[in-house]
Amino acid sequence: MGKNTMTLTDNRTGKSFEYNIIDGTRGPSVVDIRSFYKDSGMFTFDPGYTSTASCESKITFIDGENSELRYRGIPIEDLAGKSSYLDVCYLLMNGNLPTPEQSKNFDLEIRHRSFLDEGILRLFDALPDHAHPMATMGAATMALATIYKDHLNPSNEDEFRVMRRRILAKMPTIAAMAYRNSIGVPMIYPDINRYFTENFLYMLRAYPGGKLKYLGNGHNDEIKQVEVDALDAILTLHADHEQNASTTTVRNVGSTEAHPYVSIASGIAALWGSAHGGANERVMEQLKLIGDVKNVPTYIAKAKDKNDPFRLMGFGHRVYKNRDPRAQELKKLQDKLREELHLDSHLLDIAAAVEKAALSDDYFVSRGLYPNIDFYSGVILTALKIPIEMFTPIFVIGRIPGWISQWTELKQDPTAKIARPRQLYTGK
Numbered sequence: 001m002g003k004n005t006m007t008l009t010d011n012r013t014g015k016s017f018e019y020n021i022i023d024g025t026r027g028p029s030v031v032d033i034r035s036f037y038k039d040s041g042m043f044t045f046d047p048g049y050t051s052t053a054s055c056e057s058k059i060t061f062i063d064g065e066n067s068e069l070r071y072r073g074i075p076i077e078d079l080a081g082k083s084s085y086l087d088v089c090y091l092l093m094n095g096n097l098p099t100p101e102q103s104k105n106f107d108l109e110i111r112h113r114s115f116l117d118e119g120i121l122r123l124f125d126a127l128p129d130h131a132h133p134m135a136t137m138g139a140a141t142m143a144l145a146t147i148y149k150d151h152l153n154p155s156n157e158d159e160f161r162v163m164r165r166r167i168l169a170k171m172p173t174i175a176a177m178a179y180r181n182s183i184g185v186p187m188i189y190p191d192i193n194r195y196f197t198e199n200f201l202y203m204l205r206a207y208p209g210g211k212l213k214y215l216g217n218g219h220n221d222e223i224k225q226v227e228v229d230a231l232d233a234i235l236t237l238h239a240d241h242e243q244n245a246s247t248t249t250v251r252n253v254g255s256t257e258a259h260p261y262v263s264i265a266s267g268i269a270a271l272w273g274s275a276h277g278g279a280n281e282r283v284m285e286q287l288k289l290i291g292d293v294k295n296v297p298t299y300i301a302k303a304k305d306k307n308d309p310f311r312l313m314g315f316g317h318r319v320y321k322n323r324d325p326r327a328q329e330l331k332k333l334q335d336k337l338r339e340e341l342h343l344d345s346h347l348l349d350i351a352a353a354v355e356k357a358a359l360s361d362d363y364f365v366s367r368g369l370y371p372n373i374d375f376y377s378g379v380i381l382t383a384l385k386i387p388i389e390m391f392t393p394i395f396v397i398g399r400i401p402g403w404i405s406q407w408t409e410l411k412q413d414p415t416a417k418i419a420r421p422r423q424l425y426t427g428k
């Protein structure tokens, strides 16, 4: 038996199989079981992939025990609120932060690529009023593949670079238009004089004719720099998260040689679920449902009751069994913005009471259930006058650089294969 190997013995036959242990730069080592079926005639069984590393990656690292998250080696604490979101996108897509000149050119290019083909706008017309923006975004993203038919040749780096930048630039436009379409107000085109994040707020809030008014309250409402900075930091904290459910979906669809934007549309579908990115919308609904600090114990009891399907939204994570570092950064942002953006103190009080009750309860402590990123984003997004149904679309906008970098990495991996797991058959 070699030092860096693991031997598995089938106790029924006494046969042993030896597998290499591979060390990454950080994180748990892996046992390379790629030949296991060929060797033993058996599959490994790991529903939900709790013990499976599905790929090799150089993009994002998480240490769930020590609350650590790094993009291309840089801790998120050094990026959120310190580098612009677009610089972080550049980092994820290229492996390094841009020089000031690269940053300027990247920003300019993204501004110019933010427009949508008019054919996509006609697609919005075909969808019903009150459609959830996530459904519309999935459809519009899929439809991009009808326009950009290339983007499939991994040896053509220029083509891949344009493909990545295009989807990054267009997603805020798709999201804002999906929302505007759902409430039946005229579309607002991107304003290339505005930075990415400001432009998104502009497209969400503006009325045709140039005057900015918040849709819904009718007051003049210019976009404040503090709002742009807050949303920029939120986008940064969502930018990548290694092989989560939606990223794995993007990679799985990409492994079939599907178009990158079709893979991204599948990622949007996967993210929408309430166990994943859809939780941010559900957190806000739940805080409103709890309604008052005095009701918190009732809902904590419901969350603990195994006969009640109620789960505390914004709590728990597959990887973080300790504090979610993204949540910690958002909590700091929340505290900083409390006065400046007039955060809803009633909701904040309920959220604080939920957190305090959960973190002093053995049910949550023993299972390592801490507030996750979705627990803190909602109150800030509400203060930015973002409608609740746009919470998960904001997660999508933030996650684009992660998904598209992971897709590119897959395509450039010569050992990549179509994702095709097997099963334990127990049927007739």
Ligand code: CMC
Binding pocket: 241, 244, 274, 275, 276, 277, 279, 303, 304, 310, 311, 312, 313, 314, 315, 316, 317, 318, 319, 367, 369, 372, 373, 374
């Ligand atoms: N409320 C009550 N109990 C919970 C919760 C919760 N939010 N989350 C997990 N548990 C319990 C669960 O019932 C199980 O208990 P037991 O061991 O007695 O059966 C234990 O904790 C482990 O849970 P699990 O479902 O096996 O863990 P998982 O790793 O498969 O699921 C999760 C992780 C995020 C899906 C889950 O914690 C959850 O549903 N949380 C609420 C939804 C949420 O906030 N999602 C956003 C995640 S962060 C954004 C993102 O990156 O997607």
